[in-house]
Amino acid sequence: QVQLVESGGGLVKPGGSLRLSCVASGFTFSDYYMHWIRQAPGKGLESISYISSTSSYTKYADSVKGRFTISRDNAKSSLYLQLDSLKVEDTAVYYCARGGIVLRSWFDPWGQGTLVTVSS
Amino acid sequence: EIVLTQSPDTLSLSPGEEATLSCWASPSIPSNNLAWYQQKPGQAPRLLITGASSRATGIPDRFSGSGSGTDFSLSISTLEPEDSALYFCQQYGSSPFTFGGGTKVQIK
Numbered sequence: 001q002v003q004l005v006e007s008g009g010g011l012v013k014p015g016g017s018l019r020l021s022c023v024a025s026g027f028t029f030s031d032y033y034m035h036w037i038r039q040a041p042g043k044g045l046e047s048i049s050y051i052s053s054t055s056s057y058t059k060y061a062d063s064v065k066g067r068f069t070i071s072r073d074n075a076k077s078s079l080y081l082q083l084d085s086l087k088v089e090d091t092a093v094y095y096c097a098r099g100g101i102v103l104r105s106w107f108d109p110w111g112q113g114t115l116v117t118v119s120s
Numbered sequence: 121e122i123v124l125t126q127s128p129d130t131l132s133l134s135p136g137e138e139a140t141l142s143c144w145a146s147p148s149i150p151s152n153n154l155a156w157y158q159q160k161p162g163q164a165p166r167l168l169i170t171g172a173s174s175r176a177t178g179i180p181d182r183f184s185g186s187g188s189g190t191d192f193s194l195s196i197s198t199l200e201p202e203d204s205a206l207y208f209c210q211q212y213g214s215s216p217f218t219f220g221g222g223t224k225v226q227i228k
Binding site: 035044045046047050059061095103104105106107108109110111112113 | 150151153155157163164165166167170176208210212213215216217218219220221222
């Protein structure tokens with residue numbers, strides 16, 4: 001079945017870095033846009049970055065631009081998010097989600113999420 | 121950026137009743153590219169509705185979506201205990217893709 005599994009979350013100090021991974025299975029990963037979405041504790045959902053199927057196009061929310069980097073390895077069916085210069089307000093559950101073959105598409109499925117906690 | 125506003129914040133209903141959740145967009149959503157998701161505690165969001173009114177695969181027909189332009193709604197007829205969850209709308213018609221703040225449905 002179509003599945004996404006994230007890993008790499010944890011506790012990090014402000015200013016620190018983490019690399020999140022998302023491994024896909026059950027579909028042709030290289031055909032799809034992929035997205036990262038986060039949800040701060042008790043809050044709503046924020047779409048923070050996406051990447052095109054061939055990595056030719058990436059986009060970031062203003063809240064993470066210049067600090068986070070999205071990438072993918074189609075040979076490994078994997079999506080990544082490099083988180084640098086982390087702030088306390090980056091504390092959230094980070095989800096990866098499959099987009100569509102075209103950009104303007106819904107997100108389905110989502111991974112189970114990985115928790116990033118930024119605290120001194 | 122398209123801002124989505126959901127109401128009410130919380131809906132408390134009994135099993136068997138009908139729930140109606142609203143999602144307003146400003147400005148309007150191109151091509152009615154609006155989705156609804158259900159999220160239960162500790163779980164990832166689950167896709168319910170795409171294109172404002174099309175049920176996703178495996179979604180029971182008691183879930184229905186409607187609306188266009190700026191006004192959208194999700195109806196859950198004949199509420200069941202397992203429908204207790206947080207419901208989000210999302211627009212994917214214009215980047216950045218944005219989410220509403222969510223409506224919590226509580227089953228009495």
